[in-house]
Structure formats: structure tokens, C-alpha cells
Amino acid sequence: MDNPPTLMIPGPTPVPEQVLLASAQPPISHRSTDFRTLMAEITAHLKWLHQTQHDVLILASSGTGAMEAGMINFLSPGDRVLVGCNGKFGDRWADLCQQFGLETERITVPWGQALAPKDFQQHLATEHQQPIKAVIITHSETSTGVLNDLEAIAREVKAHSQALIIVDAVTSLGICPVPMDEWGLDVVVSASQKGYRMPPGLGFVAVSPRAWQAYGSARFPRFYLDLGKSQKDAVANTTPFTPPVNLFFALQASLQMMRSEGLATMFAHQQCLMHATRTALRALNLPLFVPNDALASPAVTAIQPDAVDPESLRFQLQQHGVIIAAGQDHMRGQLIRIGHLGYICRRDILTTVAALEAALQDLEYPFHLGVGIQAVQHSFSQHSAGPSDLP
Ligand SMILES: Cc1ncc(COP(=O)(O)O)c(C=O)c1O
Incomplete structure (x- = not known):
């Protein structure tokens, strides 16, 4: 039987059938009334x-394109920019900024x-002739499974500077609250293959x-990624370049699903999946890389096994039909990461933990x-889950 494996990586995630089917329609003209209605x-x-009244622009790019x-x-x-670095994606921001010739300072x-x-x-309160122009934060650090306290960091930044707050919400948007206007965030980037x-x-x-005020005086060359062009066209419900219209159909279907569930239900569902995963890993004595529940990302859980080789475990799990992610950069070979974001339900957690037990048994x-x-069962009985949790 050609049964697809259960994909438990932190993106790309499983996609609901109705979203896939929506993208399978014949393309339409992006200069038509139908497209403008869709947009x-x-x-x-x-x-x-995004819990915002402001602009949200769509690019044909991955998350890194949105970051750039x-x-x-x-x-x-x-x-001068200040970048929070506690994993691969914080480091990516700092590298990106350096590459473009920004005076890049890191809190590591x-x-x-x-x-x-x-x-x-402390950093922002230190006297300097040239003020920090932007503080850049990765909300959910996918490489480690840490959820940074974005709300508190944004509050400190606002209290001590005029800096723009640029946020990577690639694995937090749709997964936990990122109320852009309430927290005073200026730029929030995300990508389709996650929440x-x-x-x-x-x-x-x-x-x-x-951020639009800053756009007026910003001097990096830009063309395809010029958000001013996107914004001007978005007002007329169109895009400056040919958009991937079939992905727009998919986006419409997925956003309709989310709206019918509601943000509170979506976030409760993610909490339920995260707690069940963490509870199971604790029961199996597999050390959580982020032991403190208060700092844990509801998108991904990393473990740092000591009594079993992480890569052997990941490989063995694959033999039982479940794909999880490896550690990244210097943590490759030390960590394994279970993604529980996107179209994941409680059954997927049960499947993953059952397969994990089978793999652990294989490895003695x-x-x-x-x-x-x-x-997992015990955790499910304690954390209520919303309708999105069916079956
Ligand atoms: C937090 C975070 N930021 C940025 C990215 C980069 O996104 P992409 O691989 O879509 O370019 C990822 C991808 O996993 C991510 O998890």
C-alpha cells in the first residue's frame, strides 16, 4: 500500500484536502474581477x-524572502540594528543584516x-550617537523550540527607544497570539508552509x-521585493507581478477554515498538541531541550536524547512511518525536533508517540x-481541544 508517511516536521506541514483541492482549480487572470474579489x-x-488594521502584503517567496x-x-x-539570537533563525537575521551592510549588534x-x-x-539604554533603528526578534525559534516573550521584549523596546520592531512570526502566526497592533509590532513576517x-x-x-514612514527614507535598492509597489496595488486588490494564483485559491480556503474555527480555538488546539507531546516525551525519559513549559513553542518540540542516538532514533521512526526533523547547524546529531503545527490533529500525536515507542523498542x-x-491520553483528557481537533 502506498501510504504517505505522517509528516511531523516544523514545515512544510500537512495540508487539508480542501486546501489542496482549492489549488487544483484552473488558474484565472490576475487582472480580472474574480481575482480582485479573491484578493x-x-x-x-x-x-x-494578524490582529491588525494595517497592511498585510503577500509575496511569492519563502519565509526568508519575506524576511529580506x-x-x-x-x-x-x-x-544600527539589534538582533535577538538564540537559534538558527535569529542568526539568519543577523547574517542577513550584516550581508546588507547594517551595523548589526546581537543579543546572544x-x-x-x-x-x-x-x-x-540594557542595550537600548546605553548611550550611543547613532540610535538603534530596528530591533529584530524571532518569536518562535524553530531550531530549538523556544517561544521568546515577544510582548515583554516589545514593551521594553518601546519604553527605551524609537526603534522599529521587526518580528519573525514564521512559526508563531496562527499558532499562538501575535496581536500586531496591541503589541505595537511594526513589521511581521510569516510564510505559508507553517501555521x-x-x-x-x-x-x-x-x-x-x-514602518511606512521609515520606508519613505529607506535607501536599500529594491525592485521585486519593493513593498511600496505591493501596497499600492493591494489597495486596488491586485499585485504588481504575476501572483501564484493557485496558491491564492489555497490561501482563501485555509483562511476560511481558520476563521470558522476562530483564533481562540486554534491557539487552544496548539496548546493541547504541545502539552500532549511534552508529557509523552517526559514519560519516556527523553530530555526536553526546553524543559520550562512557559518557554516552549506550541509549534515544535525538540529533544536532546542521551541514552539513544538522535539520528538513529529519527531514522528508526521513519521506518515506522513518521518523519521528524533533525537538529540544525551545530546541534545536528544532538537534537531531534517534532513539529506539531499546520494541519495536525490529536490522532497525529498518538501516531507519532506510538511510532516513537516502536522505534525506541527497536533500539533497545x-x-x-x-x-x-x-x-498522551492523560494530557488530552486535561486539555480541552477545539473542533479543529477532529477526528
Ligand atoms: C522561524 C523561521 N524563520 C524563518 C524561516 C525561513 O523560512 P523559509 O525556509 O521558508 O525561507 C523558517 C523556516 O523554517 C523559520 O522556522
């Missing part, structure tokens, strides 16, 4: 998802730990009025068969 609906849903657009449109060569904490809001306060429950291919950049890891599954 108007999508734009309204995107604002709802979110940076080059609002800054100029030589500007070890992988697996969270960025401390007071470190931002959107969609295939890869679309990047998103939400932009505050303060000492544990009582069934303790992981029992822990």
Missing part, C-alpha cells in the same frame, strides 16, 4: 489573522534558552504606519511500553 477576501482574513523584504524596505546601509543567548527582555532594555496549513510558496509581510532503549501513549 479582497484574502486581505481581510489576513488582517484578522521586511528588512530592506525600512532600513538603509549603515543603520545559548540555544535552548529564551531572550531576556531586560537585555534589550497557514498550506503548501510552501507564499511569504507575508505586515507593515505598521510607523529501556522504558515501559505504553507509558508515552498513556501520557
